[in-house]
Amino acid sequence: MDKSWMKADRRSLQFQLGLEEFLKFASDNARDINKICCPCLKCHNTDFGGIGLIKDHIFFNGIDVSYKHWKWHGEPSASALHALRGDSETVEMNPDLGIQVEAVGLEGSEDEEISEDSNEFMQFVEDGDKPLYPGCTKTTKLNGLIQTFNMKAKHGMTDACYSDMLIMIGLLLPEGNDLPGSTYEAKRTLSALGMGYEKIHACPNDCILYRLHHADAISCPTCGESRWKLGKDKSEKEGVPGKVLWYFPPIPRFKRMFQSTVSAKELTWHANDRKKDGMMRHPADSPTWKMIDTKWPDFGLESRNLRLALSSDGFNPHSSLSSKYSCWPVILITYNLPPWLCMKRKYMMLTMLISGPKQPGNDIDVYLQPLVDDLKVLWDGVERVYDAVRGEYFKLKAILLWTINDFPAYGNLSGSIVKGYNACPICVDQTRPYRLKHSKKMAFMRHRRWLPRHHPYRKQAASFDNTIEEGEAPTPLTGEEVLTRVQGLNRPFGKKNPPPPYKGLEDENRPCWKKSLFSSNLITGNIFR
Structure with missing residues (x-):
């Protein structure tokens, strides 16, 4: 197909004839002629519209000349044509949504098929774009399902109540509607979005998660607390976890x-x-x-x-x-x-x-x-x-x-001490706090140390704390230096395992970090590796 007109002047007859041919090709391959990808320089095939709107956009904004393969408008790729000539599997297209599914690989490799995960999602998008019932113009199957599911979550409906509501709405809608008939079908449809979650049981004292090698444990190996919630008579309600993480x-x-x-x-x-x-x-x-x-x-x-x-x-x-x-x-x-x-x-x-x-x-x-x-x-x-x-x-x-x-x-996230004498994570033991006499709280007034050496604010004692600032700004610790200051690097977690006591507030080696797992991963870069 000749596409040289795309580089021609928009006022020329060549461009007008080529554009008409393109619009005819796009409308012939469109599933919905009112929802066709617009290839103008402004939309870049991300917005949808009818033939008239696309024609106006291209004349005003110009067409993307790099769009030589009209894959969003139904033109098959070279690999797909090769597969069709060889009587291989067919090619399915959805030009309205900007999605193309090929049975052969995208780079022409016959051994590399499209992933099952992508195919499932594309099928979900195609199904979700269907009208809720034949002739419906107000909403789609996906929109109707999400609205009812939001109502279930907002009002705390049980699964049985939600299933009955779907059945009732389905009876009120015209025949041929695509509304699911049960909670199971609704969740199965929405699961293709990748919005699933995991319920991970946790120790009530925050010691461990019951996962990996603790997945089958019935009590916490650190504190001995039961995995299950205790009733008023102190008996275990097996199957009812004491604490849950939603992941x-x-x-x-x-x-x-x-x-x-x-x-x-x-x-x-x-x-x-x-x-x-x-x-x-x-x-x-x-x-x-x-x-x-x-x-x-x-x-x-x-x-x-x-x-x-x-x-x-x-x-x-x-x-x-x-x-x-x-x-x-x-x-x-x-x-x-x-x-x-x-x-x-x-x-x-x-x-x-x-x-x-x-x-x-x-x-x-x-x-x-x-x-x-x-x-x-x-x-x-x-x-x-x-x-x-x-x-x-x-x-x-x-x-x-x-x-x-x-x-x-x-x-909490980093394990840094954020109150008291060493509250600043940058200054650490060079924080130099001042304890207020009457409120018994800490005040931090040495911020003038970061000014240039001869800045006039350094000598304005009356405007600040009646002192002339002659100190220098402290140098932040490196990640390795931070790890040497972590208190109890390998201590167990949990409310019943507090950090070990330190010698005193004036101890120059007083720890400034109280834990290690997430903070040490973050500091040493292990979270990147």
């Missing part, structure tokens, strides 16, 4: 993001569309991001590799005036996205929910173990992740760059 694996959801043409394009915005003029507009302009690209060039060369931040904090879901219940979400933020999308709720990925009557405190590392394991897998790389924009498979890697939290939560 939402992030890897399947990262893979789903790249199977969407919109999300996959946004995940490479930092490399393709970011303005690079030396100004700080995005985390990609930060020294940390550039350090990662320099230290591990193979990681930095692949723009699709993910840069992540971890955020955690506690809240009371029931009442702000009560402290009888605590809930700690742990969220991953993807910084590959543009700045206006990074902090949107739809892109903030909940990875775990730590619930219980008491907050995990410094023992939060116990609950972070599954996430740390997945982050290590992501650093080594996840094979065969499908990129819907480029139409190819690649090896996805990810790295954890930052944590986002307030100061008390920072102390």
Whole structure:
């Protein structure tokens, strides 16, 4: 098919005739003529519209001249044509959604078939785009299912009640509707989204998780506490765990993001569309991001590799005036996205929910173990992740760059002491606090040490604490120096295993870190390796 018209002047007859031929080709191969990918320079096949809208877009914005293979509009690839000529398996296409499924490999290899995971998701998208019932224009099967499932979660419906509600709604809808008839069918449909979760039992004293070699234990090997909840008569309610961690694996959801043409394009915005003029507009302009690209060039060369931040904090879901219940979400933020999308709720990925009557405190590392394991897998790389924009498979890697939290939560995550004489994690034993006489609290007034040597503020004693500042700013400790200051590096976790006492507040070797698992992984870089 001649595509030389794409480079011609938009005012020329050649361009007009070529565009008409393209629009006819796209409409002939479209599943829905009102939802066709727009290949203009502004949309890049990520927005949908009818023939008239696409024609206007191309005349106003121009067509993407690099789009020589019209795969989003029904044109088969060379490998697919080869397979068809050889009477191999057929090619299925969904040009409306920007998804192409080939029975042969994307690079022409007949032995490399599309992964079952991708095929299942594509089938889910195709089914979800169907009308809820024949002739329905208001909602789709997927939208109807999500709305009813949200109602189930909001009002605490039992599975039996939800199944009865689906049956009742199905009877009220016209014949031929695609609404599931039971809770099992609804969950099976939604499971293709990769939104599954794991319920991991935990020790009520936060000593261990009942996973891996502790999966079959009935009591905690550290404190001896029963795995099961105790009733009022102190008898064990077997099957009812004393504490539960809700874990939402992030890897399947990262893979789903790249199977969407919109999300996959946004995940490479930092490399393709970011303005690079030396100004700080995005985390990609930060020294940390550039350090990662320099230290591990193979990681930095692949723009699709993910840069992540971890955020955690506690809240009371029931009442702000009560402290009888605590809930700690742990969220991953993807910084590959543009700045206006990074902090949107739809892109903030909940990875775990730590619930219980008491907050995990410094023992939060116990609950972070599954996430740390997945982050290590992501650093080594996840094979065969499908990129819907480029139409190819690649090896996805990810790295954890930052944590986002307030100061008390920072102390829980890192194990750093955040109050008292050594409260500053940078100054450590050079913090130099001042104890207020009447309130008996610590005040930290030596911030003028970071000013230049001859700055006038250094000599303005009356404006600050009636002293002239002549000291120098302390040098932050290296990761190896931090590990030497960790108190009880291999101590067991749990509420019944507090850190060993130190000699006194004036001891110059007073420990400044109280634990090691997550903090030492983070400090030494093991979470990256």
